[in-house]
Amino acid sequence: MNLTLNAVKRQALPGLVAGVLYLFFLILLIFRRASDSIVHYRIEPYIFGSKPIDFFFPLIVTVPFAFYTFHLKKNHILDYISLRTPKGRFIRTHILGTLGLCFVIVFLVNIIAISLSCRIAAPIPSEYASSLLKEHILGELQMEEPIVFAFLWATHKAFIGSLICLFAQISALFIENFFLAMMLPFAYVILENFFTAVLQLSRFSLTTAFVLNRLSPRAMSISHIAVAVLGFVFIILIFFYSLNRVLKNEKY
Amino acid sequence: MAYAGAEYSGYSTTVGKINGSGYTTYEVKAKSGANGNLLSYYVGGDYTVDARMQESDGTAGAWTRNIDDDNFYELDGHVKHMSGDLVRVHFSNDWTTLVSVQVEGYWRSN
Numbered sequence: 001m002n003l004t005l006n007a008v009k010r011q012a013l014p015g016l017v018a019g020v021l022y023l024f025f026l027i028l029l030i031f032r033r034a035s036d037s038i039v040h041y042r043i044e045p046y047i048f049g050s051k052p053i054d055f056f057f058p059l060i061v062t063v064p065f066a067f068y069t070f071h072l073k074k075n076h077i078l079d080y081i082s083l084r085t086p087k088g089r090f091i092r093t094h095i096l097g098t099l100g101l102c103f104v105i106v107f108l109v110n111i112i113a114i115s116l117s118c119r120i121a122a123p124i125p126s127e128y129a130s131s132l133l134k135e136h137i138l139g140e141l142q143m144e145e146p147i148v149f150a151f152l153w154a155t156h157k158a159f160i161g162s163l164i165c166l167f168a169q170i171s172a173l174f175i176e177n178f179f180l181a182m183m184l185p186f187a188y189v190i191l192e193n194f195f196t197a198v199l200q201l202s203r204f205s206l207t208t209a210f211v212l213n214r215l216s217p218r219a220m221s222i223s224h225i226a227v228a229v230l231g232f233v234f235i236i237l238i239f240f241y242s243l244n245r246v247l248k249n250e251k252y
Numbered sequence: 253m254a255y256a257g258a259e260y261s262g263y264s265t266t267v268g269k270i271n272g273s274g275y276t277t278y279e280v281k282a283k284s285g286a287n288g289n290l291l292s293y294y295v296g297g298d299y300t301v302d303a304r305m306q307e308s309d310g311t312a313g314a315w316t317r318n319i320d321d322d323n324f325y326e327l328d329g330h331v332k333h334m335s336g337d338l339v340r341v342h343f344s345n346d347w348t349t350l351v352s353v354q355v356e357g358y359w360r361s362n
Binding site: 203 | 270271295297298299300302314315316317318320321326328346347348349350351
């Protein structure tokens, strides 16, 4: 437990800086969207404002949290740690603490953002508005109980963010080149988004899983998002075992 | 060729990727500041786009977001869009849409 808490303390500063910047730009975009868009529901400034920043979401949840992990490996600190604590245990608790911190930060940022959106929105009643959100996943909840929806959505988004962060932790531990290690998760998400778009499989893209109401309601379902998330977990496992194998082969 | 704003005119255009744009042809505004109407019957690839009415001098109304297939939408009129001005619909893609999107439908500026 102490090891995990120490990992959280080590990552706290970069994580908090990332969280504050994420929240700042999200709030800026929410205010902008609330003033330049037609808004029918209180959650809509958040939906509209989060889309531009979601393009950079993979970077937000990777670079600040993987930077120190890369430093641990690059400067052979892990070799010294193994004198006091088993290396595997240290790495596991470090990653666990980092993922936990990433989860909490993404959760809090999105809860605050949705709450703010509900506070500042000035919805325009319209006879055409009722069908706009209703068809989406938990659309009725988005329309009528946005704060309740906020907890569910923030938890979901924080979970996806943690998965992407896990991918970054693995790349930071195994890849020697700093730029490649930091950019790989972002590059993967962009390429996956592009290839699923070209193949007309956007409904199964990981980006669809973490961007709220990204596609047409008929293309978005809980099963499609589950496929996207499970596919990403599978990729992470393949990535980890492949790199682990390459590393073991290099030792011998 | 500019159409009269009280009648629906068809559009078929491509909206560029990653916050890219697409436009309809111009219509002549019939009533100053009136809202427009958009009948979107096709947005390609399960995506949604945003749209607003824009005058030839660049002034534009508020965005109508998340435009989908087979739906009716209102387009916000701008106070500076006067009767007789040339207006068009400006479509925009999301940042996370990495391909161009085809949009088709009808619209009128009113």
